[in-house]
Amino acid sequence: MKFTELNLSETILEALEAMRFDECTPIQEKSIPIILEGKDLIAVAQTGTGKTAAFLLPVINKLNSGNYPEDAINCIIMSPTRELAQQIDQQMEGFSYFMPTSSVAIYGGNDGILFEQQKRGLVLGADVVIATPGRLLSHINLGYVDLSKVSFFILDEADRMLDMGFYDDIMQIAKLLPKERQTIMFSATMPTKIQQMAKNILHDPVEVKIAVSKPAEKIIQAAYVCTEYQKLGIIRVLFAQEPPEKVIIFASSKLKVKEVTKSLKMMKLNVGEMHSDLEQIQREQIMHEFKTGKVNVLVATDIVARGIDIDDIRLVINFDVPHDSEDYVHRIGRTARANNDGVALTFVSEKEQRDFKQIEDFLEKDIYKIPVPIELGEAPAYNPKSQSKGEFKRSEKKRRPGNSSFRKGGRQKGPKKGQN
Structure with missing residues (x-):
């Protein structure tokens, strides 16, 4: 109309x-x-x-x-x-x-x-x-x-x-x-x-x-099935291979945002944090620094998942799996704006597999799973149906170096065509 x-x-x-x-x-x-x-x-x-x-x-x-x-x-x-x-x-x-x-x-x-x-x-x-x-x-x-x-x-x-x-x-x-x-x-x-x-x-x-829209097709979606303790290691490997430019990392709570921010600062990254404990003037200052590039990585609760228009965010990381599909769509919708491409990565721990499967069911597709870098140790198998029984099984297949998506001096290998 x-x-x-x-x-x-x-x-x-x-x-x-x-x-x-x-x-x-x-x-x-x-x-x-x-x-x-x-x-x-x-x-x-x-x-x-x-x-x-x-x-x-x-x-x-x-x-x-x-x-x-x-x-x-x-x-x-x-x-x-x-x-x-x-x-x-x-x-x-x-x-x-x-x-x-x-x-x-x-x-x-x-x-x-x-x-x-x-x-x-x-x-x-x-x-x-x-x-x-x-x-x-x-x-x-x-x-x-x-x-x-x-x-x-x-x-x-x-x-x-x-x-x-x-x-x-x-x-x-x-x-x-x-x-x-x-x-x-x-x-x-x-x-x-x-x-x-x-x-x-x-x-x-x-x-x-109005039904929740599916994410834009131009957003490349992928996930790491990992332990909770491997999440920071994955970020370390990601950013060692390619320095971050305009990245938002979403965490589930104010406490988690503060913990992740502290850890990333120890990696010598230019990090800002955004959550409801901050005064309004502090939040505006952080957003200004993020928009102008003084801060490359913004760690945030869902307070910034909606209503913030920043057009050149190329990577969104869900450090924690969102509680529902709508929050997932809101979060990853911060990237691939204004005709830009974008990547959305989700870290899925053992206890989060069931929630992530619900997101996949909503999207009506399986999200590509990137192998956890071999140097971070053994990762869990993706078996969300067994979560309720507590039957988390470790992957029995020993990883070869060639299975890792991140190689020295290389860039991330994206999902194959049709798997995003």
Whole structure:
């Protein structure tokens, strides 16, 4: 479906044409008409499906109908991270380029000037406020934020916000909003805690679900079936053969991120870490260093798996197997962007084999298994069906040096055609 087939104003269509937006994505096609009708919406869609436009376009369209108060906050958009808030604000500027709609992004940082700019936008009543929950509450608690005229309350990446501990903040903000409002929630997954929050803040919502997309075909996917103790050794061999350039390593917890980062620094690698224990200004500094190349390797929790646009990441490593297929797709989707190629490697320990098999089942293919470098010792056999019985069998076949995918002075041998 084309945007011209939706009930959007000519001014918005003009902006879309200038931005070379023509065809709707599935989430846009399904969500925009529902939002234009004024109904509450809960939409399940992953990053990269065009969900930001799915909620911004109809809200901008309605705000410019002339039925909303001037000099008042008419829309609140909640974002889990500063980076995503900035990205939404940038898209807001593009979509509303030919319209008088105003917006302000509210996020953390130790910059006093930035805080004053945010305060000014809130006091003057920007039409759209795009905010992280904690920073918006900081402004609210200072007594100059009026939310009494808010007509739209949007939660973007709701599951990620709950994972980061923002449930109480979101509910506190929701209680300050008018009961007569339109509430829109976007989430990549729909766990129980998201369903419970939806019951509390949405009224008779329409549900839209877009199936998780398979990873881009240009991403070369491969895995190492190994012991937990061989994982760092594999990284050492990988980076000894070819120095890293723009690599993200995903780990399952903040503690694991810190441990891996410490180990990689001992290998004399330029490493940064990203997790929710860091202050906002620290996270922004690390992202800046990573984007500019001062840091080559970023070790992170899933906090950066969604909503971060860096186009030249060539390698993603799953140090731990993600808990579900959706997280796997989000993680490896950080590579092979903007028509670039990319490689995604997953380290699969004995206890993670079952989870990895579920990912393979979702992808409907077997992911190529690279032999563990021979110098790291014997590796487990891949036998996920026996995991529940604890029957982990070591590979009985003795490896010959020729079986290793990494040779001295050589490059990694990728999977054969049809095995990626």
